[in-house]
Amino acid sequence: MNLTNHEKPIHAPGSIQSHGMLLVLEEPELKVLQVSSNIKTYLGLQPQDLLGQPLSHLIDPQQAIAIGQQLTGENTRNPLKLSISTDRGKRYFDAIAYRTADEAIVELEPIDSPNETSFFSFHAAIAGILSQIQSTSSLPEFLQLIAEEVRKLTGFDRVMVYQFDPSGAGCVVAETKRADLSPYLGLHYPATDIPQPARELYARCWLRFIPNISAPSVDLITLNQQPVDLSLSILRSVDACCVEYHRNMGVAALLAIALMQEQQLWGLIACHHYTPKYLTSEVRIACKFLGQLASLELANKIRQQELRDRVQLKSLQSELIESISQASNFVEALIQPAPRLLSLTNATGAAVCLGNEISLVGATPNLEEVRSLIDWADTQVSDNLFATDFLPQIYPPSVEFKATASGLLLLQISKIRRYYILWFRPEVIQTVTWAGDPNSSFQLENGSVSLSPRHSFERWQETVKLKSLPWQSYELDSANDLKTAIVGVVLRKAEELAQINQELKRSNRELAAFAYAASHDLKEPLRGIYNYSTILLEDYAQLLDLDGADCLQTIKSLSQRMEALIDALLRLSLLGKAQLNLQATDLNELLQQAIAVLFASRPDAQMSIRIPRCLPTIECDPVLVSEVFSNLISNALKYNDKADPWVEIGDRERSGGSPILYVRDNGIGIQAHHHETIFKLFKRLHSQEKYGGGTGAGLAIVKKIVELHGGRIWVESVPGEGATFYFSLK
């Protein structure tokens, strides 16, 4: 940007305000090199009368010595009271003398009498303020007190405390004013309102006073000198831009006192008066002192405020962490209650993302938008903690949801698992009330942008588009602390989980051992029951009537049934301990054998076997897979009431992965609500008499074998027409 409005550097305008005089001197003789042209008005002298002359030409030697002392720093910058004889009698002045890089400067302001101090007691003005300042507890209260004290001191119509943000934009944070004036409190002003050079001058000089902004400036008359550096001058003339800016606001007199914090310009105490207003040097010194005092205390108050915020944040954090570590549902604990997660970083919305599960809190983009944002962050963001107050700049799709998320703070808890917490802030435009349209301070002239004072100071809500309030470092710290805490909690949970896992393994082993031993031992008395029933039936049949024989027969068949159940249990417990004996197996061969064995034990079975095409050779445990096939085929045989029962064995199209095998029949089928339960141990769908009975363990064993191979089994069926069992073996 080309700022073309300043023809001369702001610090060396070559002119001063008209309410005093300025002399530029050459040391050590204090020879006058430059003088303001209004010397004629105040002293009745022509500049030429003084230029090239020593200062003693104007004032008596004693006063000249005092000036010299002030220059060498023996006297501080309290004004000297000077009297100068003119053709209209004695005139009195406050004089300030100081050095710049190359010259010495003396500034003179007229006063009515040398005893003016008596009207204003510095001590009386300042006393009491200090203790009041210390007794304020909050920063806003403190700033309000400062504003009120400055207004008491100066009598200005309006006194504001104006705070700069990191971008240089300002906000009125405290204000006291004449009752009839409209308030500026809370208004924001763009950074361009106070250009950087002006801000630097405020930081150097503490105080800037313009009693009459409309008064024409007075040139410095010089022999052959360059414009002198007036950075430290209290009389320095007012930049044209500044004049117009304040005139547009209706301001006639202006006083600005710097508020410094850690050598940085933190803000200003800005005083406006709507008619010209003169302040004596004593009042100005008191104001400056108050500004310095306030600056000292400011650091204190900011620290206190931050400390309070931090303590509050910390307690919020520990509360959150406490509930996370106790909760069984981690996400619930994070997002309930919602304000807690948000105030951790002063956000207005948040999203907690655990893998594919996303929970939204407060004002956020919609779920799809958040999902896309996380996808983008997944590939673009490598930092564990990422913050931006200008998301649309780096992620253009976010323009769509700028109202909720122009600012993003992204905390990565685990990239691999896609565990994220996102905090959102809305576009600033939604929250800031600007004083006037700040864009109007830029004007395009011949293609270059120039600064021009704004004409409108109506409230205006525009300017910073697509940006949110910036994330503060302590807010980032807070997010980081949360991560540390979460990782701690997760680690502890993982430890607990590992322990539970170990116990589970042990108890699983024990259970398998128990089932095996128990099954074995159960079979012994069972054999006894069976054998003794047989003895009774064979040797004592003549002592029993039909009913009695029937009862004994039932005992025999029940003990057989129990043996079948125990065998199934034994088989399953052995499978639990089994090591797979994996080898390349030709399924065609395996199937032929399984079918041969199956039909050998059922010689009357009438069923056609269909194998539409050659089966693959796969890596598996042949004994176990053979058991799978014979179980499924025997089921197909059992649960079939058709005249021409058939079973078909095949494999489905293999697209890269492991083959999916199937066993299909034209049997009775299985209703959809049983598709899961049929694989449960001892679960049967029919009563004992139907379809040849059975233990209800076959499919449980099949499932166990398939899962041992890392595969999956499921069924599809149309009841009455048939069923197809699909399974894969990894």
Added chain:
Amino acid sequence: MTTRPNEPLLVAEDSNEDFKMLQRLMQRMTVQNPIYRCTTGDEVLDFLYQVGDYQSPAIAPRPSVILLDLNLPGIDGRDVLERLKQDISFKEIPIVVFTTSANPKDIELCYQRGANGYLVKPMDSSELEKTVQAFVEYWLEANTPPSVIS
């Protein structure tokens, strides 16, 4: 006190031996009520909804009380209980669970789902007799069932 002989009892029991035992005991107690039996959970529902093999009210009258085993083939007894108690037209029929399971979780679950009683099948035959006696005296004699809706 006498039984109300016309009120049908539905027994859901898959074990032939258990059902035979129950029948014997009830005969001994001269229970006059008609006893209907289903051997799977699916059958119980078919019976009550009068579908499938049970399409006529003559074969499948509305029972005044149901004695329900939990480990049934097909739809589990626990699910049968839930289905019936959630159906406005059947929830008033008293259902007494009759099972080998003395698992507290089952007891809790069945009452949660609205069971009207829970009887554990004892191993000992004289204990079994006492349990069946108590069932008959309370549910078939003392208790007044909801009126049968025509």
